[in-house]
Amino acid sequence: MKIPESEIFQNIFYEHYPIVRRKLVALIRDEAAADDLAQDVFLRLYRNPPDDPAALGAWLHRVLTRIGYDYMTKKARERRLQDKQELFLGSEAAPPTGEDVMLRKLDQEDVREWLDELPERDRQVLLLKYSGYSYAEIAGELGVKAPVVGTLLNRATTRLRKTATKSQPQID
Incomplete structure (x- = not known):
């Protein structure tokens, strides 16, 4: 599928954005992050559209799922790092006066x-x-x-x- 015209892309965006965003909110449970990730999904669509226009819905679902799971993995890694830092910094007591x-x-x-x-x-x-x-x-x-x-x-x-x-x- 080639998206030569921005008007075609806009129509696809307006038609599929609410569904993509809703699925991302359900997956990651963070509305603000879901907005950002939905934009990433459509940016990927704009840069590298699927070959078959009939498979657009499946392509969007696959990409949004991958982006959502990558986001959750990144957040889990950040939480573990933060927990380690808090544990490390919390265990370092100030030297006694x-x-x-x-x-x-x-x-x-x-x-x-x-x-x-x-x-x-x-x-x-x-x-x-x-x-x-x-x-x-x-x-x-x-x-x-x-x-x-x-x-x-x-x-x-x-x-x-x-x-x-x-x-x-x-x-x-």
């Missing part, structure tokens, strides 16, 4: 003092738990049965809270 470092050290010193006031078994069970040991590993280290570890942790945590509360300055 001097104040943050000092506060963390003071907190650690307070916790050490509170742990020193606890009985040895309570201190051990808490240190093992917060060092990443499992209940089974803690039981092995302390020489107790695994079901007892939960009770020991609960009691040690309660004692640590009481110790921390006692040593807090009272504000009047």
